[in-house]
Amino acid sequence: MASIVVVGGGVAGLACAWQLRRQGHAVEVLEREHEFGGRLRAQRAGAHRLERGAALLRRADGEVASLGAKLGLAPLPQTGSVALLWRGRLHSVDPTRPLRGAPHLSATALVGLARLAWQVQRRAAPPGAASPELAAALERSLGDGVLCRAAGEEAWSSWVEVLLGEAGGVAAADASDAFAHGLLQRVRAGLAAWSFEGGVARLARALAAGLPVRAGCDVHSVETESGGARVRYRSRGRSHSVVADAAVVAVPGDRVAAICPKLTPDERGFFEQVSTRRALVLHLLLEERPMLRATRVLVPRASGIDVSELAVHSDPGVGHRVRVELRGDAVDRLWGVRAEEAEAWLRATLEGAPLRLPPATRALLHRFDSGHAVFARGQLERLARFANRMERSPRLAFAGDSLGGPHVEGAVSSGLRAAESIEREL
Ligand SMILES: Cc1cc2nc3c(=O)[nH]c(=O)nc-3n(C[C@H](O)[C@H](O)[C@H](O)COP(=O)(O)OP(=O)(O)OC[C@H]3O[C@@H](n4cnc5c(N)ncnc54)[C@H](O)[C@@H]3O)c2cc1C
Known part of the structure; x- marks a missing residue:
């Protein structure tokens, strides 16, 4: 021992x-x-239980599922409906077949999406960080922008970027094409969310x-x-x-x-180049249930709204609340503000969108300094070198x-x- x-x-x-x-x-x-x-x-x-950071798991999360089973945790599928906010309207989406398309996409965008799905399937690359050598080889052979060109601008900005965020919490700009490839393999397994009983x-x-x-x-x-x-x-x-x-x-x-202080040069070289993005999550405890057509609303960056996701929770006997994850400039702008100021910003930002929120009894803001790990170009290569380093x-x-x-x-x-x-x- x-x-x-x-x-x-x-x-x-x-x-x-x-x-x-x-x-x-x-x-x-x-x-x-x-x-x-x-x-x-x-x-x-109060009586609410808020997930500060991670809130959902995916079909591809096999290691978590088997660990949960060993610990006696019961998996709980998330049954609510999902919608995409695009051009001022909510469009219902099917998270079980995300690479088949979404109702807001034009025929041309659907063809682009099919092309992208084919590319992802053809290469059958393993999920990025799990097999860094193979992913790094893909990073070397694949220039950036290839996936975006395959999908076309409309499918990419109004749907694929959302899927990348859903699969890994990353902004598309923070993921090399090779890493995005790995995330899209997660997407292929379906984005139907699950959790454990109790969260x-x-x-x-x-x-x-x-x-x-x-x-x-x-x-x-x-x-x-x-x-x-x-x-x-x-x-x-x-x-x-x-x-x-x-x-x-x-x-x-x-x-x-x-x-x-005593890392080997290879280890130091790797960790000094790791980067992360800050994250902000706003919770509002609501006086009544919002009149929304979906329990989870995904928002593409191209919509101009600096919110990536808004989820409504109604717990019997407890009350209603909404969890909002912010992104981009909003994270930096609102980093130091009080939760009530972030709430005022949110309400102003959603003005005109079909996302009217009832008054809140309380607002809470959660800050994550090292929120999301970034896997931009070069990171998989560095990860592979780190995994195979001679000096440890x-x-x-x-x-x-x-x-x-x-x-x-x-x-x-x-x-x-x-x-x-x-x-x-x-
Ligand atoms: C807002 C948000 C939403 C997310 N949503 C999802 C999701 O829905 N699904 C999903 O799968 N993933 C999600 N993620 C990602 C997921 O939460 C993380 O990938 C995962 O929890 C990281 O776990 P970790 O142990 O690597 O790091 P951490 O959870 O950051 O753990 C590191 C720990 O080290 C401690 N620590 C730091 N410095 C020191 C020190 N000097 N001494 C002692 N302790 C120290 C920290 O306090 C922390 O507890 C989300 C992340 C964020 C920020």
């Missing part, structure tokens, strides 16, 4: 710690916030049950050598240090280099969605892989 410190109590770190503990190791998780879960965390607001964040809670997770520990240094690891952190204004046989760093990729820091492994893909599935699979890699080394 070895002692292992996992830094970061997001779903990647928790999946890793859970797996190591099952293998009989003594594991401790150090989490900076007052609660674990990271971007997979729910919060109570997606139950996954984090179930993983953490029985694990020693120490909250409020801000780790500022992780150093390892062949004999073991030393982790230094601050908690309640005091400095602490813990020694273990090995460490796993599972903080967002753009924070790794800052807390690991001893007794140290890494996990997080920058390594596995910008979704819960990517984070979980990176965590399970990190557990394997530590196990091999010990």
Whole structure:
């Protein structure tokens, strides 16, 4: 039995710690916030339970599904209707066959979409970050803009960009064509959403049950050598240090280099180039149910509205609420404002759109500094070099969605892989 410190109590770190503990190791998780879960965390607001970050899973999320089954979590299909806001109207869409088209598309756009679907099927590329070598080879052979040209401007801007956002939370501009290819493979499996009974964040809670997770520990240094690891952190204004046989760093990729001073050049080179986008989610608790024709409304960037998605939740005996994910300029503009100001912005932005919201009793704004992992051109190549690096820091492994893909599935699979890699080394 070895002692292992996992830094970061997001779903990647928790999946890793859970797996190591099952293998009989003594594991401790150090989490900076007052609660674990990271971007997979729910919060109570009165009787409401709000998903702060990740809210939905997809058919392609097989590793999450099998982990959930091992943890005894019941999967729950999401049954509400989905619509697309386009040119001032709501169009119902079928999330089970997204690459077959959507009702707002012209005949020409449908032909473009079929061409794109054929390209994606023909190459049968594996999902990007899960097989970085193959994805990097695709990145080398595929120039950027190829997929957009295949689909044509209308299909791309009014539909495919939405699908990329749905499959990975990324803006199309932040995804190389090779990475978009991987995301479209996820889309091919269908975008019908599911969750766990009680919400997606139950996954984090179930993983953490029985694990020693120490909250409020801000780790500022992780150093390892062949004999073991030393982790230094601050908690309640005091400095602490813990020694273990090995460490796993599972903080967002753009924070790794800052807390690991002794990385090998290949590791440092990789983590210094990881980038993420900030994210903002606004929740409004509503006085009554909004008169909307859909429970989830997707909004293309080309509509000029800086909202990517709006979801209505009505919980019997609890009340109604809406969850809105902002994007683009709005995230930067509203980053520091109070939730009520963000609400006023939202209402002004939706003026004229068929998305009238009743008055709210409360507004809550959730900020994510490292919200979405970016996989722009070059990132898959760097990830492949990182995965095959010759020189590795001893007794140290890494996990997080920058390594596995910008979704819960990517984070979980990176965590399970990190557990394997530590196990091999010990
Ligand atoms: C708004 C939003 C919506 C999303 N929606 C979906 C969705 O619907 N479906 C989906 O599959 N994915 C979604 N995602 C993506 C998904 O949430 C993430 O990919 C996943 O949760 C990342 O998990 P992680 O463990 O890699 O990182 P994180 O969840 O960020 O965990 C890292 C942890 O490390 C901690 N930490 C950081 N620095 C330190 C330090 N110095 N010391 C100690 N601890 C530290 C952090 O506090 C955090 O708890 C969404 C993301 C966002 C932001």
